[in-house]
Amino acid sequence: MGIRYQALSGVVGATPELTVSPLAERSGVRMAGEVGLATREVWERALEQAVNGDGDGDVYYLELSSVTFVDVAGVGALACAAQRLPDGRRMVLHRPPPVLRRVLETFWPDLSAIEVSMS
DSSP states (O other): OOEEEEOOOSSTTOOOEEEEEEOSSSSEEEEEEEESTTTHHHHHHHHHHHHTTOSSSSEEEEEEEEEEEEOHHHHHHHHHHHHTSOTTOEEEEESOOHHHHHHHHHHOTTOTTEEEEOO
């Protein structure tokens, strides 16, 4: 079961969307779309799953290869969620969009609870 959210952005023909589906092979979620003001609530709910320990093990995977954009506030929400993880837990971001990596590297370069995987 996935969470799907759509909202009108005010731009004709544009419908920001973020879909979230559980990963079958490991603990975590697959996301597709963009993270911005219209979809932030869905993004933050998915991050809350990681913080609350949903799933097995010490690693929570965020498959982000189909996410096209994450705004700065979305990256901030990710960093805050990672800082609230229990000791020993971490999030692995699989193929996040370049802007997400750049903002993390710029503002949270020493955030050890997040690992970026490009493979």
